[in-house]
Amino acid sequence: MSNTDETPPGQRGRTREGQSGVQSVDRAISVLEILAREGQAGVTEVAAEIGVHKSTAFRLLAALEERDLVEQNSERGSYRLAFGILRLASAIPTRIDLTRQAQPVVDELAAKLDETVNLAVVQEHYAVNVQQARGSAAVSSHNWVGQLTPLHATSSGKVLLAHMPAERRLEILRTAGQPRLTEHTVTDRARLLAELDAVCGGALGTAYEEMEIGLNAAAVPVRDHTGTVVGALSVSGPAFRFGRAEIEAAEADLRDAGDAIGHRMGWMG
Structure with missing residues (x-):
């Protein structure tokens, strides 16, 4: 029987890991786009829009918050873009x-x-x-x-x-x-x-x-x-x-x- 997966066995784990990493990056960018469009959004809203569990959305937001790209609005429990975005954007115009x-x-x-x-x-x-x-x-x-x-x-x-x-x-x-x-x-x-x-x-x-x-x-x-x-x-x-x-x-x-x-x-x- 032929193996349809031509990836060498030793590299399959790394390939899956790479695909997972790309997916995480894609989701993180989607979160930033949602916040840019809506102004602010909660974990539940973000999870629903990108089609993931709330725990996954929370981890994404936490990682972005750690890099100062998003911040939490303590009054409403929602997230919005933070000043770290300006730091990145300032190099572009x-x-x-x-x-x-x-x-x-x-x-x-x-x-x-x-x-x-x-x-x-x-x-x-x-x-x-x-x-x-x-x-x-x-x-x-x-x-x-x-x-x-x-x-x-x-x-x-x-x-x-x-x-x-x-x-x-x-x-x-x-x-x-x-x-x-x-x-x-x-x-x-x-x-x-x-x-x-x-x-x-x-x-x-x-x-x-x-x-x-x-x-x-x-x-x-x-x-x-x-x-x-x-x-x-x-x-x-x-x-x-x-x-x-x-x-x-x-x-x-x-x-x-x-x-x-x-x-x-x-x-x-």
Whole structure:
């Protein structure tokens, strides 16, 4: 009879031990993710979610507590993340490059929507596009990478403005103004501020032929590990095929992509 286990007899114990160790690591990471998502949780809740006995969940939490990664809330008997997490995380942000983290997400979204996707950040009083990907339908589209675009007349710019402190937003608008670029550009300050308030409240940033006749766009925020908006992800296309209905249809994918970049940057939201 052949033995289906080709592992040498002397190594089988070590293999099982290794598998057990990997499983423990996986469970410990799951515990951290649960606490990051829920804020706090008790032993019973953790055990139920990862599918283990309460004694196993308690041992996992105790091991994490010993390393200062979780701490117990004495008032409620539940656990939450501890400052040891910050010690580990502090080494990461300085090495994270937004464009590098965003690249696969930007490429995937452009292929899915078959339109042009850009990632923009603030530079002085402008939005500058730092990354772009184009769908097959946008082969002849303009290359926006490295170009400065007005904050008040672009979807990305509106997202970036909306999530700034109010004082900085007003300073930029006073300095840069709201020049009319097309007949659709919003030049009224009160109207723009109302639109920015809506974007800050969760609405899409949109620009319908406001910077260039025939070009529509929509954008969502991109957050870093602290939850701060550090960029804006936009999708744009010619008005004849990327109108309000198409933007509405693309919204869920655009938001998912913006969140995906944020998660790659360490955002837990």
